[in-house]
Amino acid sequence: MHPKVMQHLKFNRWYERQLFSGFAWLVSCLLCGFLFAAIVEYIAKHSSGIFTLISLVVLYGIGIGCIELFRRFWIQLSFAQYCANSATCSDCGSYGLFEVRKDTWPIYARCQKCDHRWVIGQD
Numbered sequence: 001m002h003p004k005v006m007q008h009l010k011f012n013r014w015y016e017r018q019l020f021s022g023f024a025w026l027v028s029c030l031l032c033g034f035l036f037a038a039i040v041e042y043i044a045k046h047s048s049g050i051f052t053l054i055s056l057v058v059l060y061g062i063g064i065g066c067i068e069l070f071r072r073f074w075i076q077l078s079f080a081q082y083c084a085n086s087a088t089c090s091d092c093g094s095y096g097l098f099e100v101r102k103d104t105w106p107i108y109a110r111c112q113k114c115d116h117r118w119v120i121g122q123d
């Protein structure tokens with residue numbers, strides 16, 4: 001029978017997906033920030049002993065989460081940027097004319113114009 005066919009994506013499509021998931025992290029980070037602000041606002045109006053303490057613990061968790069989400073956004077964005085910078089064929093100068101095998105690293109690129117091969121992410 002046929003071996004399982006790996007899913008390939010055009011580099012541009014792949015790059016868009018990287019950016020999209022990066023911005024999904026950013027949006028989550030912003031929502032987390034709004035939640036943080038909303039709780040601070042709530043505590044300021046309804047402060048009472050043990051409740052305030054619990055809220056502060058929750059705020060701590062949300063704060064950490066917010067930083068983590070931003071970190072993921074930043075890593076994803078830098079990664080996509082790094083790949084985009086290495087996506088030009090050094091032989092013929094074509095940009096992004098290759099397919100990317102989903103979820104593999106490094107990326108083995110083969111120019112569809114001149115058949116030049118290179119690897120992205122191997123230093």
Ligand SMILES: [Zn+2]
Binds near residue numbers: 094114
């Ligand atoms: Zn080329």
